[in-house]
Amino acid sequence: MHAFRAVFLGSAVFIGAVPSLAVTALAQQQQVQPASSEGQFRIWLKTLEAAGAKVTTGSIQYDANSDLAKIGDLVIAWPAGAAAQGQGSGVSTELKIGSLSLKAFTVGGDGVRFTAADANDIRISNTNSPENGGLTLSHLELSNVFLPALTAFKPDVTRPVSSQISFLRLLSKATINTITADDAHFGADFSIDHVTLTGISEGKISKAELNGTRAALPPLASPDEGRSEFSSTAIVLDNTNLDPYLRLFEASAYLEAGSARAWNNLIDKVSVTGARVERGALSASFDKVTLEAFKVRQFEQNITDIFDRAALDPSYISQNPEAANRLSAAIRGSFAFESAGVSKADVAIPTQSGVAKIGLEAGSLSNLTASHLDRASFDTLSYADAGGSFELRRLDLNGVNLPVQPTTVDPASQPVAAALPTVGGVTAAGLDARIGAAQFGFEKFDLAMSYFIGATPTNVKAAVDHLKFVVDQVTIPGLRDTLVNFGYKDVDLSLRLSGAWRDSASAVAFDNIALTGAAMGTLSLSGSLTGITRQSFQNPRTVLPAEASAGGVQNLRISFQNDSLFERFISEVARQNGKTEDELKRILSTNMAAILAQIESPATRNKFTLAAVSFINNPKIFEVMTTTSAVTP
Structure with missing residues (x-):
């Protein structure tokens, strides 16, 4: 998964940087260049070369009637450490597209627009770290796209988390009607058969659907124990809103909100169907898992400086307990689920004597935070082992x-x-x-x-x-x-x-x-x-x-309401001693004081004796009470 994160972040930076480098030059040249998709795209490629990228294309064809540019074998290689002036050495990030179609492609001072894009055989990789595997897509389609100009973004290497939030805030201005992708592979550890994103605007995504997801889990102690993987048939996210998350790290949000910490939905609903986890002999499967209203609220204080320091120095948290406590308390108090549910869960756990199996027909959680759970309910919970x-x-x-x-x-x-x-x-x-x-x-x-x-x-x-x-x-x-x-x-x-x-x-x-x-x-x-x-x-x-x-004991009250236990007792003891039941009752009544002689308090002993004798002769209710002030040792 480390490789996946590296590839994903690197790809995001590359894709985000490409339009930003092109915008300024294109804005200056549009008056003398053709306004067609082909002309705009050729200028865009020239600005990339001027910025230090190496660009090659197999062919560019243009249909004027539909304003559609078709590009074959596009390769954009971005040097490591290249600045706006084009300085740098050694290829770091490389984008390859087998075929690309762009409709109504234009670049303005505010960003890039096109009504449709269709690409095949896409690969984004870091040539200095080929072991990461890169990002590959067999097919990608986008419709009605606006990507904002990123020239205003100035990263601060001393504040990496703050810079990332600023970049995401700027990127949230993007609008895209739909994105579909097939056969997405993030290195060797993560893949999705099909992705659909709809309604992207103002940092919101109306719906995200991921079909056929597979992710490698951390390796087991021994590779011989088998594979370690998560997979799911489908994952659907309804109404994702990044704004509440970004506001966690923005100082202006704390000035605006003051002490108010209202809950806001980060994701309205997450549905996972056909989920399965395998870790050697351990396995777990779930027909369906749902999360309702994944909520977030601002931290009690702005602690972005702690995140920045921790990003620069991995040992900062472990060496600063006070910062660790602040960070832990902030995270625990700022995220919550309104509800979660699972249906038809089956878990198999290896044991020394074989396999333990856990089954659950249905389960639900209500109002879950890191420190509290209102309610957990489980229907038909089972367990079986040897x-x-x-x-x-x-x-x-x-x-x-x-x-x-x-x-x-x-x-x-x-x-x-x-x-x-x-x-x-x-x-x-x-x-x-x-x-x-x-x-x-x-x-x-x-x-x-x-x-x-x-x-x-x-x-x-x-x-x-x-x-x-x-x-x-x-x-x-x-x-x-x-x-x-x-x-x-x-x-x-x-x-x-x-x-x-x-x-x-x-x-x-x-x-x-x-x-x-x-x-x-x-x-x-x-x-x-x-x-x-x-x-x-x-x-x-x-x-x-x-x-x-x-x-001691105060206000002691002991009672026994007989059903048939006493009659069974009298009958069996009388049988064992060769007595009639009436004879046994007389013997017990006569000797009850001696039987209860171990009770130290005379008053308490007398109460028990009288109650027992009364019960023997009329076995309905046996009751003994002590006075309020009495203490029975």
Whole structure:
């Protein structure tokens, strides 16, 4: 791709320079030269020679009725370092055109005009770097063209990015009705079968269509691993506007706009069909990818000087952390996509045990910036490898923040906490998973998080509906045997959880934790976990476990709403001990105080004992509560 950039930029400079060198001389000579396309073109060639170029043509034919000039075997060789006076040595850039037709070709003081151009066998190359391969086109057509005079452009070698922006601003005055090109090759790394550009005016392109695009990707570690390439059937860009991009680098834009930083569309829509990426054994294919409203807004400050310095000195950014931070923050805050989508994606990733396959029926992103994503949605997401597989019918992520890790002048003296992403909400539906011999799934999963300290949420709500698996998959032998003895073949669990941290009380209040088992019952828990400070959320791995174990529980409420679990328990225990169910209930009631003797608080122990005895005799709801001021260790 480096070769492609070099060829493309070199070609742009060459093509842009040709009309500019011709304009001044032609403006002076037009009074005494024929106004025909042939006459204008011959004068244009003479001015190129006067400027230092070497020009040869095989033939020039002219049809006066249609004002059409036909040129054969045109070669324009431009010396390296040639100035306006024609000084320079050694051919650098060379343009070859097998055949060229120009209709109504004229040159004036403001630029070059022609109503139509048709060219075959075009090649632009740098003869000093033949390895770049150059730019080649088998066929090129243009209609209703105006190319501005570039004589006013004065490049500043000390400010390369600023100069490039000035050149593009001047070039944006060009108007072209249509451009079509066939078999475009930019070196050996990039090619397009067919290109169509329409409605070029004032730095805008109404539509750009690229069919049959192929681009070589950076080489793999070993060439034996296979090719590395991107390809697509078609790429379509609707309504491209370069003006918002150019204004990022123009000082006048910041004077005009002040602190206002309105978003403007750089490209209204990008559609890519039949996209495929191959990197050895890794491959990815996408039926269609769309990007809606690629937006840009001005940087908070004009930082074009940083771009200029970085262009002159590749080490400038790495040696200037403050400039790196300014540059990173500016870029992250100035580009966004309103939405993006993908349909029918398939990815194959090589693994030690074979190939992992990822599939996606459809996906979408909403309001994506470098630091935030409003929403990500995925339909029918699947994964499979030698160890197992899963399929998820739907996955939604909301409020995703992607913080940046800033560069500090001295990380040792200014430590920075790890910048971790945060997610406001996760919703998943229809999971069907297999890991080894185990199979499980759920109907729905919801997780909402807010009020983050660092990457740790202080307000959490979660719900799982119908997490299902067969009892034979339980890996704890005692629990598995108990479930079998109780008559369960399948387990169906649902969970509700809600909790929030209160800074003033240094406590986490869990409003409701409810675990429901189908044909079992519902266990509910609420209360407050005391002694939890801000440090727990700033250092959740180290401080939180220590504070949780040292704290206590206030306002504790425990309840169990029985479905059939207690009856199954009584029946099985009675069977194992040779008792009737009524005999077992009497034994449990009589000995409940001893069974709960490990509860240290007498008041709490008495509450549990009375509640348990009541539940044994009427197994509907078991409930225990502590007083507001009581702290249960």
